[in-house]
Amino acid sequence: MDHGEFMDAAVAEAVQGQREGGIPIGSVVVHNGKICGRGHNQRVQKGSAILHGEMDALENAGRQSAAFYRDCVLYTTLSPCAMCTGAILFYKIPHVVIGENRTLLGGEELLKAHGVRVEVLDDQRCLELMKKFAAEKPELWKEDIAE
């Protein structure tokens, strides 16, 4: 599988979030090689406590059968937090590709313990987006990770 196209789409979502004044984290859900849902963090834009990038992408993928999710790969620009990790485990998504995990190391060990394939690309675009954001809006970043 060529990660490039899909991580590009997740980064584009993160950049869109940045443009909207939000938290620059994006995600896409890929089903059998085709993007079926894309999204980005909506804390600022929708006043949402639950629409992290991954959750927004899952929501935008719509109602699907259990079998559908078993054929999905989730791409996210940042390591998934405990909530998004729980969503991945709940839907038994077998493969997660992560842009970077230096800004935040999420639930990767729990994912692996449940047999999820976890890849970290160490994508510099993802890192730069978060570095700039965390420096400019530290209080918003703390709110978003409940710290």
Added chain:
Amino acid sequence: MDHGEFMDAAVAEAVQGQREGGIPIGSVVVHNGKICGRGHNQRVQKGSAILHGEMDALENAGRQSAAFYRDCVLYTTLSPCAMCTGAILFYKIPHVVIGENRTLLGGEELLKAHGVRVEVLDDQRCLELMKKFAAEKPELWKEDIAE
């Protein structure tokens, strides 16, 4: 703390979901003794993959600080799934009160392992709602628990 009033409110949300033709699971978030968010499963009503009762209640509680959630109790009519468990852990909600866990046993052990106080009331109203629902709409129930 008197659980009665708050579990009554969660049950009322579940009943509202049932009336709407949805999945009868409800939840309320209580902050310092006052309900700050209430909700019910929105899979049918909003075509949502992520708005379980607990997630809907958290979303309706709005954007809050990390400190806010430390003073919350989450009430839910059914044992929380892996996704909702992840959300509770993410926000470090210290106390969860569950109507019943016979229909589905969710992430209670993971919650306890992280120091969350978990109480199960074995509430007959919650059990009856789910028993009726699962008998009448088994395919919808399977979809909602990704099985």
